[in-house]
Amino acid sequence: MSAPGGIPDYHGPHIRPLLADPVKLAWYEPTQLAQHVRVTAHTCHCRATTYELCAAGGQGFIRRMDRERRTVHETARTLTAVARRTFEQILNGEAA
Numbered sequence: 001m002s003a004p005g006g007i008p009d010y011h012g013p014h015i016r017p018l019l020a021d022p023v024k025l026a027w028y029e030p031t032q033l034a035q036h037v038r039v040t041a042h043t044c045h046c047r048a049t050t051y052e053l054c055a056a057g058g059q060g061f062i063r064r065m066d067r068e069r070r071t072v073h074e075t076a077r078t079l080t081a082v083a084r085r086t087f088e089q090i091l092n093g094e095a096a
Contacts, residue, residue, distance in 0.1 A: 016093040027073035
């Protein structure tokens with residue numbers, strides 16, 4: 001299926017169930033450190049909580065949005081490769 005203009009409709013991957021002992025991530029209130037944030041990957045929006053892999057100012061971070069609680073939290077800024085690995089851990093149920 002495509003969105004208007006011929007762009008493919010991409011809903012994002014689903015997160016696998018959490019493992020028995022997932023890595024506990026530190027979540028913080030969002031900051032306005034960069035004017036422009038680019039979302040490079042995201043989870044499917046069919047769940048109440050969604051995650052975005054973001055890039056800004058040469059760094060990466062994860063944004064967590066909970067529609068039921070109407071909250072947004074972010075991880076600390078880090079190297080892009082580290083943020084990408086953390087996002088993969090979230091997708092695999094290895095981190096929360």
